[in-house]
Amino acid sequence: MVAGSRSSRSTAASKSRTRWAGSARVDRHTALRIRRSPGRRQMRVDRSGVSRLAWLSTRGGIMEIRRGLRPTLVQTVAELAAERTVARALAWPEQHATALVDETVRMAEIPAPTFGEATRAAYTAERFQAVGLERVEIDATGNVYGLLPGDGERAVALVAHLDTVFSADIPHAVIRRDTRLYGPGIGDNAAGLAGLVGAAAALRAGHVALRRPIWFVATVGEEGLGNLRGSLAATERLGAQIEAMIAVEGSFFGRLSYSGVGSRRLEIRCQSAGGHSWHDFGRPSAVHVLVRAAADIAALQVPAQPRTTFNIGRIEGGTGVNVIAEEARLLLDLRSVEASALDELTARVHAIVRRHEFNGVRITVREVGYRPAGSLDASHRLVQTCSAVLQRLGVHPQCAPASTDANIPLSRGIPAVTLGVTRGGGAHTRGEWIEASPLARGIQQLILAALALGDPRTADLTAS
Structure with missing residues (x-):
């Protein structure tokens, strides 16, 4: 598993483009510099070791x-x-x-x-x-x-x-x-x-x-x-x-x-009674409920430090254009370099799911992957x-x-x-x-x- 890709470049060209956010010292023998990633705000670095x-x-x-x-x-x-x-x-x-x-x-x-x-x-x-x-x-x-x-x-x-x-x-x-x-x-x-x-x-x-x-x-x-x-x-x-x-x-x-970047992969599944798009209009659709929950997840604000991310990688459901969907599901990837931040993000996702569950609609969350x-x-x-x-x-x-x-x-x-x-x-x-x-x-x-x-x-x- 890789965290990204980087093609080889000449050393001189790489050095000329490098921008440094600061420096710090581990001990009297060790000096390090912290590089700012493109597109990210500058990290402030102190000298506390x-x-x-x-x-x-x-x-x-x-x-x-x-x-x-x-x-x-x-x-x-x-x-x-x-x-x-x-x-x-x-x-x-x-x-x-x-x-x-x-x-x-x-x-x-x-x-x-x-x-x-x-x-x-x-x-x-x-x-x-x-x-x-x-x-x-x-x-x-x-x-x-x-x-x-x-x-x-x-x-x-x-x-x-x-x-x-x-x-x-x-x-x-x-x-x-x-x-x-x-x-x-x-x-x-x-x-x-x-x-x-x-x-x-x-x-x-x-x-x-x-x-x-x-x-x-x-x-x-x-x-x-x-x-x-x-x-x-x-x-x-x-x-x-x-x-x-x-x-x-x-x-x-x-x-x-x-x-090591920790991650949780969740499958969120929504189920409802379904029906005909004309005769049963007004019944809850599993697709409608799930996409509303997905929109709330996508609007989550996550910390830049510790770096924490999420991604809805797949969403599917329903059987036809004129059918009120009985079932829909999505796959969600949550990541952080800190276990407590990952746990907090997971809890926030569960809270969103609970808000979208009501009579006639059942939503379940299943963990399908975990990396500590x-x-x-x-x-x-x-x-x-x-x-x-x-x-x-x-x-x-x-x-x-x-x-x-x-x-x-x-x-x-x-x-x-x-x-x-x-x-x-x-x-x-x-x-x-x-x-x-x-x-x-x-x-x-x-x-x-x-x-x-x-x-x-x-x-x-x-x-x-």
Whole structure:
């Protein structure tokens, strides 16, 4: 699941268009700037430190780390990257760039709609076995698991979702054009799955001695009404073992998401006696009642901070032009980066529905989807370590909320972030595309992040 799309642009052009709403400091080593999104009012930023930065990030702000985090942390990541076996693993993605592109194409060309991921799951399990992962299996939910053993009891988990928003009956052939790959689901999330396979292969090829085990998990049900059921099953299975989870998305290389956007999806159904449009005129119509309720919902005012949104995505009902409708229904999507704001919006929708119910009309509300919100502080070890890794790769991390597999562990107090492995655009359209060239660096990011999180030196440096 993606929060938007962003095509790649030249660094100079991007910098020249960037407008900054302010800056703030986490500690004596960390300085951040807060970017104003186009069309939004400027956010006021004070200098009160971490708590204020967490407030901004969890409420829709986009932050870019301008200067390094702790210099010693960046230095430690650099020293880790220079170790002989790690350097060998980091070289592997660049040496096998063509194979990684081919892997992405193979993944993308296997249809995997939500609730129909079995074929892609079977292929992913084969690839996990082929690159040398242990304890490879597909569980009852449909998730694929593989393990790289290491020292210690606590593990790091790299997780990418199998499913896409596209049905199996549309063409899934990938088109290669210059440096881009075009195809449904190529970025969301074929490239993410290829990233898992590539990271595992690189670590095995480098013969890296792991200080922490690394779980590789391909999940079902991340998109839409899948309701993160794969992530839920993986978190329940591995939660006690996991020190940190990294959700891997195909696009948005350089984005570091540590705030999960919560959502509720509601089906609102209206029923009435119905009748003939002429003979029974005056009887309540389910369609009329529902559209009046929908108009009241559409008129709701929601806060800009914490960012909160709603959308009536579908409305249907009735059987004919001369029939007073007996039934009508709509599907409503509610979102917020803060759980309390989401709960408040949900309560307001229920109140509207109750106002429109009267004798002869029955309205019911059923929750058909739920994603819990959750977030980490900007100073958390996982956030700082991933930021240092991106800086080591020459990338300035941009921080923005997202709705991904990371929502589940975040909501349960398990540290989690979301990282992308390449850049692209057109998400959730048949014209979806990715850039092939950043893929190797995106996989290097996963390798370094997983290894750094297991390194006791980074634990010491980021301890609060």
